[in-house]
Amino acid sequence: MVKKILIVQGGGRARGNTAQLIDAFSKGVCDAGHHVEVISLIQNEVKGCLGCNACRYEKLCIQKDCFNDLVSKIKEADLIVLASPLYFWTISSRLKAFIERFYCIAQVDPCPPLGHYEKYPIKDCALLMTSADHYFWTFEQAVSYYQFTLINYIGFRDKGMLLAGDCGDTNGTPPKKNR
Numbered sequence: 001m002v003k004k005i006l007i008v009q010g011g012g013r014a015r016g017n018t019a020q021l022i023d024a025f026s027k028g029v030c031d032a033g034h035h036v037e038v039i040s041l042i043q044n045e046v047k048g049c050l051g052c053n054a055c056r057y058e059k060l061c062i063q064k065d066c067f068n069d070l071v072s073k074i075k076e077a078d079l080i081v082l083a084s085p086l087y088f089w090t091i092s093s094r095l096k097a098f099i100e101r102f103y104c105i106a107q108v109d110p111c112p113p114l115g116h117y118e119k120y121p122i123k124d125c126a127l128l129m130t131s132a133d134h135y136f137w138t139f140e141q142a143v144s145y146y147q148f149t150l151i152n153y154i155g156f157r158d159k160g161m162l163l164a165g166d167c168g169d170t171n172g173t174p175p176k177k178n179r
Helices: 017-031 067-076 093-105 140-153
Strands: 004-009 035-040 079-085 124-130 157-164
Touching: 004 017, 004 067, 017 035, 017 079, 017 124, 017 157, 035 067, 067 093, 079 093, 079 140, 124 140, 140 157
Parallel strands: 004 035, 004 079, 079 124, 124 157
Antiparallel strands: none
């Protein structure tokens, strides 16, 4: 069965390490017969949530940015892949803002489980991340945010993480193990 895969690129460089990882991932899933669409948050500005509750329970957000145009793509996707470089030990602020805005796809839940206020559409999700270094703790905070927010709270089904450390940077510095 062909899956609709939405990849959300939260990195700041159009041809950086994260973009290269997305290209390789996209080629693999396309070769497997799936449909892939990549949304760049560099080209599609999404501001952080204002907490105003205007969008609560499937209403449009009042902010004038690209997010409302992306809602249908989020709802249609079978798999949402979040891709980010590691910035200050977590996902990029662009990607964080994108996730915050999921509030508008929440639905009323008359009997929410403890710690929840609403329910979200059931989606599969995955995480792609790159980092210049790779210590035992490098991705810990980013993985914790992904697991708590997207898997535990929103209820998406985790389909895996690809955490690529020791990438070096895109300013010409080679990966550490090759120096």
